[in-house]
Amino acid sequence: MELSLQERLVVVAGGSSGIGLACAQAFACEGARVAIVSRSHARLEQAQRECEQAGLQVHAFASDLTDADQAQAVIDAIIARHGAINVLVNSAGAATRHPVGQLTPTHYLDAINAKFCPCINAQHAVLAHFLGQPQPSLRAVVNIVGIGGRVAMPEHIAGGAANAALILTSQGLAQAYGREGIRINVINPGFTLTPRTQATLERMAQRSGESLEQVLAQQQALIPMGRFARAQEVADLALFLASPRASYLSGAVINMDGGAYPGA
Secondary structure, eight states: OOOOOTTOEEEEETTTSHHHHHHHHHHHHTTOEEEEEESOHHHHHHHHHHHHHTTOOOEEEEOOTTSHHHHHHHHHHHHHHHOOOOEEEEOOOOOOOOOGGGOOHHHHHHHIIIIIHHHHHHHHHHHHHHTTSOTTSOOEEEEEOOGGGTSOOGGGHHHHHHHHHHHHHHHHHHHHHGGGTOEEEEEEEOSEESHHHHHHHHHHHHHHTOOHHHHHHHHHHTSTTSSOEEHHHHHHHHHHHHSGGGTTOOSOEEEESTTSSTTO
């Protein structure tokens, strides 16, 4: 399928690892110009090396997107260096999971700061830029959130609340800006094979006293398809949602959980 993404400028927030890096590589494979944003200089350098080894080029920008001023500054820097942005993929941040008995009000605020704020800050800066671009140019946002924003999970209440807020915000903004030709869609992955998921499983194993292999098998057994998602599979959906092929799709929330929560 021709996605018409050649030479489009795509910004991937949280693009230095995991799903974000898979998205950056997927867009680069389609001929897009890709800028990745992350707090970690080391991760950005590693991501660039991985892309170069695969024959792909990405441009790296360091920024702490939890800070609105830094988010605005990095978007301005990308525009100054590479021109008008066409696509924002938000894959930045994640909230730490906590057993419900250990939750405190601070954990809820931490979750909002870790997940909601980076996405909102990057999106706010890019939407302001989009509004200055002529129609009918490609202007799309793909927010990669998480199934915990749709399904209550006792071990993920604070993070789920942050995800739910981001989903609602995405839908409201999609409705508000649809007449401007701006599209905003959400992907809700379930467990996906990434370093972040590995760390989550290790914490679960430590708390339960079971081995990592046992915890992995238990979690995969809960999924009808019997396995976790691959980051590339999430990236493939992001490609479609960002492309002109999805030109009439906005405000959608797509759960990508292997059938674990149908209808959620």
